[in-house]
Amino acid sequence: MTEPESTGDGYDVVISGASLAGSAAAILLARHGARVALLERRSDPEAYKVLCTHSLTANAHPVLDGLGLLPALEKAGAVRNEARWYTRWGWIEPKAAPAGPALPYGYNVRRSTLDPLIRARAGETPGVDLLLGHRVTGLLREAGRTVGVRVKAPAGEREIRARLVVGADGKDSAVAGLAGVPTRSHENGRFGYLAYFRNLPLHGGLGQTWFLEPDMAYAFPNDDGVTVLAVLPDKKRLPAFREDLEGSFLSFVRGLPEAPPVDSAERISKIIGAVDYPLLTRRPTAPGLALVGDAALTSDPLWGVGCGWALETAQWLAEAVGPAAAGRGDLDRSLAAYARTHRRRLRGHQALAADYATSRPFNPVERLIFAAAARDEATARHVHRFGSRLIGPGRFLNPGALARAAAVNAGHRRTAAGGGPGARR
Known part of the structure; x- marks a missing residue:
């Protein structure tokens, strides 16, 4: 044509x-x-x-570099977005491999x-x-x-x-x-509200994400000392939030594991959000x-x-x-x-995001991977690469990664039972 x-x-x-x-x-x-x-x-x-x-996930770093924006972002105070994730098995805390390259990063800005x-x-x-x-x-x-x-x-x-x-x-x-x-x-089975805080310390100065199954929350440090704090509960909790948005928001945050100290921080915005975000x-x-x-x-x-x-x-x-x-x-x-x-x-x-947006708990494969990531540094790095969108679902759930996760979890169970060595870190 x-x-x-x-x-x-x-x-x-x-x-x-x-x-x-x-x-x-x-x-x-x-x-x-x-x-x-x-x-x-x-x-x-x-x-x-x-x-x-x-949040600019690490997959965006090459694009930002190609656009010539990295020096300007650093000068503006953008924060490299290292992070840790809470799960029922403990915290997933990705770290670079010994003698290996630094973990890829993006920015919170x-x-x-x-x-x-x-x-x-x-x-x-x-x-x-x-x-x-x-x-x-x-x-x-x-x-x-x-x-x-x-x-x-x-x-x-x-x-x-x-x-x-x-x-x-x-x-x-x-x-x-x-x-x-x-x-x-x-359809998204969760709703979300966020607010901006100043002088809100986070563990290790890192971004935090909480997988509470089905509820979610995150706190990301940004430029100019501002932290974005968001909660994403199951929609079953929406009526209570609507009755008292501020009280419900703060109560939810206070109940998080290693909760950010919101009561001693300065909130510099209204609580804003969306109840329906398909x-x-x-x-x-x-x-x-x-x-x-x-x-x-x-x-x-x-x-x-x-x-x-x-x-x-x-x-x-x-x-x-x-x-x-x-x-x-x-x-x-x-x-x-x-x-x-x-x-x-x-x-x-x-496809994976739409499935998880149904507000379900982790499925068996997710439980396998996330449990291992809380116990094993190599699996934690693997989860980091996927969360940063540097690899796709096929590589994330490849047979080798699943086999390693299964071995890590089996070793953990043996250790817990007093029957063998722990998982290799």
């Missing part, structure tokens, strides 16, 4: 949404020579996403710091026009493909045509809705159109993967379609390649 030429506005790509996924995609596509219109519905260049885990930083970097990139206060109200269509957008702008209505339209506009993506992209929704999956492409970040796949917030996947999907899109978007290749074939990568890299992760 014939693709539209670059238009009167001179754009090859128009991106709706100038947060993580959209700004990263704009920078990377412009490096391929594409002229990019980066649209942001909000007029404030300092605007940011409020409800977020504020507030979106009030991160979003303006990456948006400004996009606006400074040659080939990118950052257009604030531009909200997509419709799509331009020709012969069954998307060829541009209609927008409401400060100066009035306008049309912007382009070879490629990218929806980077979040889980409630207007672009996906206007394009009629089907959405598969998975997991959404959409096909990431259509003729002339691509979706990145939460617009393509919204996972369970308890895993803190959304920011990392926003950056990764932007990179996958640019790698697949960059030359074609600039007029040097077959765009439809390139979009198909992006869709295959997206499906291959994220479908398994989303």
Whole structure:
């Protein structure tokens, strides 16, 4: 099918949404020579996403490095996100192997710091026009493909045509809705509330996650001495939380193993959250159109993967379609390649997340792995690699890992019974 030429506005790509996924995609596509219109519905260049885990998992580190953002993040006070996880078998505390490389890491950084930083970097990139206060109200269509957008702008209505339209506009993506992209929704059996605290010490200064089966909680230290503290209980507890949100939130936190001392810390925000946060999956492409970040796949917030996947999907899109978007290749074939990568890299992760979002306790395989990880450093590192999304479900649950976990747990039982040596550390 014939693709539209670059238009009167001179754009090859128009991106709706100038947060993580959209700004990263704009920078990377412009490096391929594409002229990019980066649209942001909000007029404030300092605007940011409020409800977020504020975590960039280690899989995002290479993307951040490629974008040239690592020095700026370190200067802004982003915290390397080392973490420990509580389970019924004890704490999983990943550590580097003796004489081995350091554990890979990402960052905890507030979106009030991160979003303006990456948006400004996009606006400074040659080939990118950052257009604030531009909200997509419709799509331009020709012969069954998307060829541009209609927008409401400060100066009035306008049309912007382009070879490629990218929806980077979040889980409630207007672009996906206007394009009629089907959405598969998975119910989330948990609700979530979070608050920001200052002077809230955490054990070892590390991020903490509590697997309470089925309830969850986490505390992540961020830039400027601010800690994000979140609780994600089973929805059966929602009526009680609604009756007394502040009392229920604080009571839940006080009951955590090695609970953060919230009563002696300064809470610097309201308690905010969502009582219904389904997991959404959409096909990431259509003729002339691509979706990145939460617009393509919204996972369970308890895993803190959304920011990392926003950056990764932007990179996958640019790698697949960059030359074609600039007029040097077959765009439809390139979009198909992006869709295959997206499906291959994220479908398994989303399937596991959707299953666990039913608010069930650990299944037998999870019990095997997590129990061993609390007892064995090698298994703890293995869980860390999966939690950081550096490996997929296939490698996480490979026969060798399961066999080691079974041996570790068997050794632990023998030791507990006084019948043999403990598990090798």
